[in-house]
Amino acid sequence: MSTISSPPFVISLLLLMSIPLVLVLAPWVLPPKTMPSIPDLDEAEDLALFRRAAVPYFAGSGGARFLRRPTSEPKIAFLFLTNTDLAFAPLWERFFRGHERLFNVYVHADPATRFILPPTPSFRGRFINAKSTQRASPMLISASRRLLATALIDDPANAFFALLSERCVPLHSFRFTYRTLGGYLHLPRQRSYIQVVSDEPGLWKRYVARGDDVMMPEVPFVRFRYGSQFFVLTRRHAMLTVRDRRLWKKFKLPCLRSRNHSCYPEEHYFPTLLDMLDPAGCSRYTLTSVNWTDSVDGHPHTYRPPEISATLIKELRKSNSTYSHLFGRKFSPDSLDILLELADGVIFRD
Template sequence: MKVLCRNMELDREQTMISSSPFVISFLLLVSVPVLFVLAPRVLPPKTLPSIPNRDEMDDLALFRRATLASAGGGGGLRRRAAAPPKIAFMFLTNSDLSFAPLWERFFRGHERLFNVYVHADPSARLLLPPTPSFLGRFIPAKATQRASPTLISAARRLLAAALLDDPTNAFFALLSQHCVPLHSFRFTYHAVLANSDVPLATNGDGVLRRRHRSFIEILSGEPGLWDRYVARGDDVMLPEVTFDQFRVGSQFFILARRHAVMVVRDRRLWKKFKMPCLKSKEDSCYPEEHYFPTLLQMQDPEGCTHYTLTRVNWTDSIGGHPHTYRPPEISGDLIKELRRSNSTYSYLFARKFSPDCLDPLLELVDITIFRD
């Protein structure tokens, strides 16, 4: 009897062993679709790199100082003969400032009317020595990269540095190392500071101030805007920014002082825009083209022109980069064409130019570019 029972147990074990591969295969087959259903709910989605916490803390301290230093200024322009309003030219770069000699010609003789600030990516190898206007004008910088909010942070850093550095900085022009001027400094200065039909205002101290508008592109209803809105996730921007409030515009702008203060003071929208995009949405991730126009549209739409003064050619863009002008294309006719605009003002700057365009551009300084 014991022998019989033992034989039966052995037969049962052999049957289980022989069937186990089938059972395992069946379980694996069933588990695959289950994983596809449950994995997105259990595993966090893959995102692009975010801003390091240390960088964020450093920026918050900087922005707080800039906000406090600007408190009570109201962003208006006080008419003081001894201190004329200045334009802060802010260069955001990750390579050499190849067009510095051209900018030197642009700035020459107008030292009382401008300041220069440069944010250079720490990983960039800058081989060219700074020219006089750029010497000592580099601000503490952090790493930047495309498809991330680091470009917003860099622009805000420049704004904060310029606000802290000189209270007579009245306008803040964001430029890249690939930008060049299309007019003389005198023409540019008067165009930016010209009265742009914004009503006069006071700040409770009885002093009447001119309220100048910011030159920033603010667009809605553009193709692909929804994909950009959900680049961080379907409902991530809510409730602070609804889709009908979401805007797009050129990365390059000229902000009036009150708007520069508004940008460095902001915390509410920044907590949304600083969130990294999903890896799957990388092709729709351009935070620097959305944060500034969305913020200003929500807080002061009447104080903005809704157009930029920096000309860019997107007709044959590649990989999100605009057309790059090469030396054979440089001519007086090109400069005149780049100036043309559908807005009240002609374009004041243009991009994107390759570094070897410097010499042909310098040849046009006296005969075209600075002849307004």
């Protein structure tokens, strides 16, 4: 009797023949080991945008190049990251009213967003070319850099760049906000208002979210920083972020799925980059008040109508230093009416 037809031999032969098929189908059958990465096309388009923003010149007639200088008073660029309706646009309209020459608005809206509310005047036509965003991925960093780059290119008078979410609201009048930021425009060295923390619990887990050694040698753990996603950058620092390639090649790497609960790239890239490049130029604190006391799944506390009062607004303004918070988050969309009621008598009454 031939041994070729024996069951053990047939089974072994089939298993051996199936190995190439397994290797081919594995990427389609097995779940990926990493979180989604930035598509190559998005990365290429961003690089072209950042190159334009990083060179503060424009081409004149005959190919000559001239330095673009502000032709108006310094402005604040308000940069909104959103994936929902801009529910608080009516409140921001009251905040902006009468100060049109001192600010610009830019909105990065995830392409999947389905807007129901029509844009109000200050937001109409201010939506930039946006890409998909997703938590636990570097996509939010890319979105923030797109906003910075667009604002840099759009108006050379933009002097401060305030990153906000659609759930952020102003805690002071525009006059107070501009005076707070504008008071530093005439100093020899302006500072960015960005939180920079080096001893946050669980920092090591965040550092190795992409793999144990992948951040080296560009970002050693002793230089890895944490901070609020929301900041106010000077023009110089905005320029530094869009020029960066060295740290970005590390931070754009996707996190491991097994460590996605420690993956918050947007809270690390900007504090790490600016602390490495210009530590003296960072305030090391944020101007956006956030309540993390009862956070859920990485989200801060959401303020709802029953909680909102003049007392809450005054509490959110407070900080652990001499400065005042200028913005607050996170508010539920149905709190708009009560915030509008408090606007003139409390929020905008400094």
